[in-house]
Amino acid sequence: MVLERQILPYLQWLLYGEPGGMGALLRFVLVLLGVGLAALVIGFLVAALRYGFARGGDMTYRTVSGGFVELLHTRWRRVWALAMLAVKEARRRRVLIALGVYLVILLFAQWFLSTDYPEPARLYLSFVLTATTYLMLGIGLLLSAFSLPSDFKTKTIYTVVTKPVRAGEIVMGRILGFTIVGTVLLAVMALASYVFVIRSLDHTHEIDAAALKTINIGGEMRGYDGSTDKEMGHRHLIELDADRRGLAEQDRGHVHEILPDGEGYDVSGALGLMKARVPKYGKLAFIDRNGAKKDSGISVGYEWKYRSFIDGNTQAAAIWTFDGLDPNTEDESLELALIVRVFRTHKGVIGQPITGSIKFRNPETGQSSAESSFLALDQQIDEMSFARAMFDPDDNPVDLFEDLVTDDGRLEVIVQCLEGGQYFGFAQADCYIRQPEGDPRANFFKVNLSIWVQMVIVIAIGVTVSTLVSGPVAMLFTASFILLGFFRQFFLNVATGQEYGGGPLESLVRLVTQKNVMVDLGEGVGVTIVKSIDAVFQGFMWCVGQLLPDFRSLSAVAFAADGYNVPWDRVWQDLTLCGAYVVGLSILGFFLLRTREVAR
Amino acid sequence: MSDEVVLQTRALSKVYRDFWGRQKVRALKALDLNVHRGEVFGLLGPNGSGKTTTMKLVLGLLFPTEGEAVVFGRPASDVAKNERIGYLPEESYLYRFLTAEETLDFYGRLFDMPADVRAQRVDALIKQVGLDKARKRPLQEYSKGMTRRIGLAQALINDPELILLDEPTSGLDPIGTREMKDMILELKKQGKTVVMCSHLLADVQDVCDRIAILHQGELKELGRVDELLTIADVTQIRGRNLSTDCQNEIRDVIARHHGELLSMNNPTTTLEDLFLDIVRDSEARPGRRTASVAAAAGGDAATSDESGTPDQPAS
Ligand SMILES: Nc1ncnc2c1ncn2[C@@H]1O[C@H](COP(=O)(O)OP(=O)(O)OP(=O)(O)O)[C@@H](O)[C@H]1O
Ligand SMILES: [Mg+2]
Numbered sequence: 004m005v006l007e008r009q010i011l012p013y014l015q016w017l018l019y020g021e022p023g024g025m026g027a028l029l030r031f032v033l034v035l036l037g038v039g040l041a042a043l044v045i046g047f048l049v050a051a052l053r054y055g056f057a058r059g060g061d062m063t064y065r066t067v068s069g070g071f072v073e074l075l076h077t078r079w080r081r082v083w084a085l086a087m088l089a090v091k092e093a094r095r096r097r098v099l100i101a102l103g104v105y106l107v108i109l110l111f112a113q114w115f116l117s118t119d120y121p122e123p124a125r126l127y128l129s130f131v132l133t134a135t136t137y138l139m140l141g142i143g144l145l146l147s148a149f150s151l152p153s154d155f156k157t158k159t160i161y162t163v164v165t166k167p168v169r170a171g172e173i174v175m176g177r178i179l180g181f182t183i184v185g186t187v188l189l190a191v192m193a194l195a196s197y198v199f200v201i202r203s204l205d206h207t208h209e210i211d212a213a214a215l216k217t218i219n220i221g222g223e224m225r226g227y228d229g230s231t232d233k234e235m236g237h238r239h240l241i242e243l244d245a246d247r248r249g250l251a252e253q254d255r256g257h258v259h260e261i262l263p264d265g266e267g268y269d270v271s272g273a274l275g276l277m278k279a280r281v282p283k284y285g286k287l288a289f290i291d292r293n294g295a296k297k298d299s300g301i302s303v304g305y306e307w308k309y310r311s312f313i314d315g316n317t318q319a320a321a322i323w324t325f326d327g328l329d330p331n332t333e334d335e336s337l338e339l340a341l342i343v344r345v346f347r348t349h350k351g352v353i354g355q356p357i358t359g360s361i362k363f364r365n366p367e368t369g370q371s372s373a374e375s376s377f378l379a380l381d382q383q384i385d386e387m388s389f390a391r392a393m394f395d396p397d398d399n400p401v402d403l404f405e406d407l408v409t410d411d412g413r414l415e416v417i418v419q420c421l422e423g424g425q426y427f428g429f430a431q432a433d434c435y436i437r438q439p440e441g442d443p444r445a446n447f448f449k450v451n452l453s454i455w456v457q458m459v460i461v462i463a464i465g466v467t468v469s470t471l472v473s474g475p476v477a478m479l480f481t482a483s484f485i486l487l488g489f490f491r492q493f494f495l496n497v498a499t500g501q502e503y504g505g506g507p508l509e510s511l512v513r514l515v516t517q518k519n520v521m522v523d524l525g526e527g528v529g530v531t532i533v534k535s536i537d538a539v540f541q542g543f544m545w546c547v548g549q550l551l552p553d554f555r556s557l558s559a560v561a562f563a564a565d566g567y568n569v570p571w572d573r574v575w576q577d578l579t580l581c582g583a584y585v586v587g588l589s590i591l592g593f594f595l596l597r598t599r600e601v602a603r
Numbered sequence: 604m605s606d607e608v609v610l611q612t613r614a615l616s617k618v619y620r621d622f623w624g625r626q627k628v629r630a631l632k633a634l635d636l637n638v639h640r641g642e643v644f645g646l647l648g649p650n651g652s653g654k655t656t657t658m659k660l661v662l663g664l665l666f667p668t669e670g671e672a673v674v675f676g677r678p679a680s681d682v683a684k685n686e687r688i689g690y691l692p693e694e695s696y697l698y699r700f701l702t703a704e705e706t707l708d709f710y711g712r713l714f715d716m717p718a719d720v721r722a723q724r725v726d727a728l729i730k731q732v733g734l735d736k737a738r739k740r741p742l743q744e745y746s747k748g749m750t751r752r753i754g755l756a757q758a759l760i761n762d763p764e765l766i767l768l769d770e771p772t773s774g775l776d777p778i779g780t781r782e783m784k785d786m787i788l789e790l791k792k793q794g795k796t797v798v799m800c801s802h803l804l805a806d807v808q809d810v811c812d813r814i815a816i817l818h819q820g821e822l823k824e825l826g827r828v829d830e831l832l833t834i835a836d837v838t839q840i841r842g843r844n845l846s847t848d849c850q851n852e853i854r855d856v857i858a859r860h861h862g863e864l865l866s867m868n869n870p871t872t873t874l875e876d877l878f879l880d881i882v883r884d885s886e887a888r889p890g891r892r893t894a895s896v897a898a899a900a901g902g903d904a905a906t907s908d909e910s911g912t913p914d915q916p917a918s
Contacts, residue, residue: 065680074684084712088698095700162757165662166713167685332751337660 006432007309008556009284013575014252027576031583032550038587041546042594064319066598073169073595083170085176086183092148093184105192108134109199116203119152119236122256123204124276129564131196136558139189140485140603143458146181147465148481155601156369160484164601175593177466178459178585185458193451197509199443204276208234208251208259210241210268220505229272231259256566275441281433285323285416292317300393303346303426308345310428315357315420321429322536323416324366330408337363337403338437341418342381344428356380357425363393364415366408372401379427386437449569453559456581460552463483463585467592468600480556487547488554489506493560498544507544552584609612609765609796610638610661612839616668617656617820630656631820633670638798640764643791645811645828646800649882655693655799664849674765683777686714689763693748693770699743703734703753706742707760714761728756733782747774755783766790768799772806784810808874816878818885824877831877 011021018026025033043063051059084394112130120126151173154160177298208231215229225244231251239251241261251259251270256278260271260553288301292314300311300321300530313319344356356378363456364371372393399409408414409414416434420427464484487494504520512533513520524530557577562569617631621634631653638644646654657666661672663679671677697706704725711721728837729738731751737841743752758766771787787797787810801807807814808828816824824831 062909069681076683079714080712084709088701090707091700092698158692158694159698160696161664161692162696162710163713164682164760165685165688165690166710167715168713169682178634213795265680600664600666602659 004112005309005430005561006284007222008483009431009572013572014580016572016576017579018395027579027583031587035590036375037546037549037588038591044196044592046594046598051102057593066594068596070597074171074596076167076169077172077175079484081172081178082176085168085173086180089150089180090184091178092150093181097190098142098146098184101138101188101189101417103110105138106132106140109195112199113203117236118204118206123235123280124200124256124514124566125564127200127203128277129202129560132454132560133451133561135189135192135196135356135451136457136560138567139185139458140461140554141186142188143181143461144465144478144481145463146184147177148469148478149474150177150181151466151469152477156473158602165601169593170596171589171593172464172594174470174589178589179463181466182459185462189455189458190453193447197447201214201276204235204257205272206235207270207272207351208232208239210261210270212267215241215243238382256306277447278447279441279443279568280340280566281438281568283325283438284432284433284435285325287429287434288322288324289322290318292319292323294318300429303427303428308428310433312344312346312426312428313420313527315416315425315427316423320417320419321427321434323418323431323434324413325416328404328408328412328414328428328436329391330404330410330412332404332584334404335391337391339387339389339416340389340435341385342382342433342435343385345432346426346428347379347381348424348522350425351422351425357427358421360419360421361426362417363389363403363407364417365409366415368406369415370401370406371395372403372407373398374419376421413591415545443566446568447563449574450559450563452574453557453569453577456577457554457557459551459581460557460584463588464552467588467595468594470592484551488551491551491553491555494544494551495548497539498548499540505534506541508533508537508540552580607640608637609640609675609744610636610798611663611673612636612657612670613673615657615660615667615672616669617653617660618668619667623707629820631660634817634820636815636822636825638765638795638796641798642812643787643810645807645814646798646817647804647807647814647878648800648817649802651819652817654663654817656767657817658690658769658798658803660798661767662688662715663880666898684760685763688900689758689761689766691754691758691768691771693773695742695754697742697750697754697757702741703738703756706753707756710757710760716761716836722760724760728759732756733787733904748776748779751775752779755786762793765798767798768797769800769906770801772801772803780806802876804878816881818882821885823881823885828874861872 008020015348016026017028019032020026038296045057046064046066049059050062053059054062072457079088109131112127112134116126116130117123151160154163161413164170201255210231215227217227226244226248226249227241228470229241231239231241235255237255238256239259241249241251243261247263249261251261257273257276259273262269262271289297289311291301291315299320300313302308303312313321331364339361341361343359352358357374360374360376361515362372362374373396375389377387380387389403391401392543393399393407395402411565416432418427418429443510464479465481468480468484471477472480497506500506510520510523512518513522514526518524524533557580558578559569559573561567612634613636615631615636617625617629619628621627621848626883629793632702634653634657646657650652656665657699660667660673660677663681663684666680674684677684698709701709707725708721711724716724729735732755734752735748737745738748742753745753755768755771758768772783775783784806785798790797791810791812797810799807801813802837803917813827814824815822
């Protein structure tokens with residue numbers, strides 16, 4: 004699974020952030036201050052323009068100071084009443100139709116999703132969860148953007164604001180109410196999609212007892228082997244013990260349990276369709292072909308920077324350093340997983356995978372195990388198990404935990420490619436120690452929780468924006484916010500000048516003059532003007548970028564699809580982020596609504 | 604009626620502007636008013652004269668262009684004042700998908716009323732406005748009069764001290780109108796202050812203690828209804844069993860004859876006549892109408908507005 008950004012422990016994320024970065028809390032405060040200051044200046048300018056300098060200033064001051072007093076008057080009963088009103092309104096607007104739409108989506112999915120696929124669970128999960136995400140974001144958008152504007156249009160807001168209702172309560176009530184509606188919808192969808200995935204992929208196989216071969220070792224009957232029949236486009240190899248019990252081996256990401264049933268066999272349903280692997284990641288470093296240490300491997304051309312490559316049959320190696328291992332553990336083996344991106348410069352032996360080697364080393368003493376080889380299949384998760392009793396390169400026994408793990412719990416895993424002219428690509432998350440798997444159902448819940456978080460953020464944005472503008476405008480605004488949120492990184496890169504082709508205006512000039520992004524525009528007055536306008540644009544974009552929720556990194560669909568456990572650290576981070584958006588936007592919405600002339 | 608001023612407007616002005624800040628309508632021009640505790644105050648004026656605008660300014664639904672409105676000694680923009688105010692808008696601005704009960708319960712919650720108080724109050728109000736049979740029906744099924752009644756109930760949910768009614772009798776049948784007027788008088792008896800605006804003169808004449816007449820955003824007349832309608836320089840005598848002689852000499856000898864003097868006072872005009880007269884006059888001569896009103900508006904309105912009397916009695 005691709006993990007572009009390391010998931011930090013919650014407190015570190017909150018207080019310190021990535022090394023050299025900024026803690027989330029500080030960032031939140033800074034953004035809040037920034038927005039507050041901007042709002043203050045804009046508010047004052049507008050008021051001053053309308054009512055003159057002194058009166059404008061006075062009004063701004065009173066709005067702010069009175070605003071904070073009003074926040075203290077927030078009453079739960081009012082918020083709840085407004086939330087329930089929002090729920091009723093949503094029901095009246097027939098949001099339940101969304102469930103019908105979802106059902107139709109699932110029915111269609113039944114048609115076009117193929118179970119005859121190397122990893123059907125990944126396909127199914129990513130489809131249903133992506134569908135859920137988009138549907139929920141859409142619902143959140145429609146519910147939130149049109150609610151307040153329609154209240155303004157029908158003037159029902161008059162009767163509400165002439166009660167002792169604080170503007171913040173109107174905003175919070177809306178957010179809460181639509182969140183409740185969304186939560187119910189999401190819960191139903193999550194349940195439906197879970198049942199859908201399990202039901203669609205569950206199957207069993209028949210075993211022809213007569214076709215099984217007995218395994219005799221030294222004249223002794225040890226068991227049977229053979230294969231099941233073909234079902235859902237695959238068959239499993241089976242291996243049974245002398246009591247005719249055993250397992251249909253892993254294929255398409257699942258196994259079946261086999262028990263004897265009279266003369267025949269009883270094969271269980273598919274087991275392990277959904278997984279929740281719990282990886283323990285290490286730190287990745289590289290050694291280049293001449294044996295020098297490096298932070299990254301080599302690039303194999305225009306590729307995404309996530310992975311870098313080591314060349315085969317040289318000294319080049321990828322080294323992961325794990326820490327927090329227990330040298331005194333009782334475990335009999337170390338469970339490791341490795342994902343290799345194979346880059347071939349020649350075909351090699353057709354149909355043969357490329358061979359690599361893996362070994363363990365003690366980073367302090369330098370003592371290491373002998374290399375063991377593996378066959379690298381491109382982008383497959385290779386789950387390996389290493390018994391603790393090992394041999395060093397000179398065939399002396401070493402204990403993986405006692406000898407190769409340092410006292411403070413560090414261990415190095417060194418991977419090399421053994422075939423000249425071929426390359427292995429690695430990212431930090433491509434090698435990890437497998438810890439006991441989590442409950443896939445809990446994991447499914449956590450992934451849906453991440454959808455929930457995105458939905459709540461959308462609702463909060465929609466409600467806040469709609470305090471100021473009409474429904475369609477609020478929807479457009481929120482939709483573009485979501486869209487930009489999906490491309491936040493790119494947007495920020497443009498803002499900070501890291502993308503080729505310059506800022507928006509420069510890009511336009513290039514487009515019109517048909518100069519590609521690499522062509523130098525030269526110097527001149529025109530170019531200077533364009534660039535300085537872009538600088539303003541980019542400054543603005545940077546500011547907007549600070550507010551954008553990064554929907555792509557909020558999505559945890561990949562975790563479920565690839566069968567990884569969503570770490571709780573991440574769940575808390577998402578929830579905190581969500582809370583921050585709700586709080587920040589509520590405050591903003593409060594002031595926007597308060598300064599709005601209701602009866603215009 | 605006490606001297607305590609519940610509602611005050613000071614040079615309250617409103618200019619409606621379009622999106623670009625260009626002036627569209629001067630809806631209200633420097634209005635000075637004082638409404639005292641316990642009185643029923645009527646805002647009169649033809650369509651578009653700024654009555655609703657005044658109410659919205661008082662409620663903080665609009666922001667004044669100039670001047671200010673003060674309610675219970677607080678600025679109109681202060682939300683806390685709403686605790687003691689009830690407002691019946693000119694049209695029903697209620698959620699049409701709620702039933703009468705749900706509507707009142709919802710607004711009760713907005714006053715942070717505990718559940719038992721709320722239930723009791725909702726029940727009493729529904730009975731009071733005569734919607735007992737329709738309490739479980741959604742408002743979208745209501746007739747205009749029923750909607751008006753639930754609107755009034757909604758305005759009274761918090762047992763307000765100051766009640767603003769924007770054309771309370773519009774859409775009501777004669778019985779409903781009568782009931783509404785009785786209700787207003789009942790509220791007055793309970794010591795509440797009522798400000799209502801209307802162009803139904805009979806209604807105003809029946810219930811209001813004092814009125815202000817607006818025309819094109821300007822205050823044209825302000826005073827006690829009974830005083831305003833009195834024609835000062837005319838004496839009216841009603842008699843019975845007067846002989847022909849007596850009738851001939853009635854003006855100077857009535858006291859010396861044995862006729863029964865039923866009444867001898869100044870006749871009153873109808874409010875309709877007064878109103879039409881003021882509007883006609885205002886259209887002929889725009890600007891402030893009477894010296895007394897001008898003085899009231901320009902000086903300390905709290906003391907001088909009581910004395911406003913028409914300088915041109917109708918005949
Ligand atoms: N939102 C608005 N935008 C622009 N002009 C407005 C707006 N509301 C009212 N006006 C104008 O302000 C003036 C006063 O309107 P207002 O509603 O206060 O009249 P009114 O006395 O309540 O009339 P009616 O008896 O018809 O209810 C009118 O000329 C009206 O056109
Ligand atoms: Mg009106």
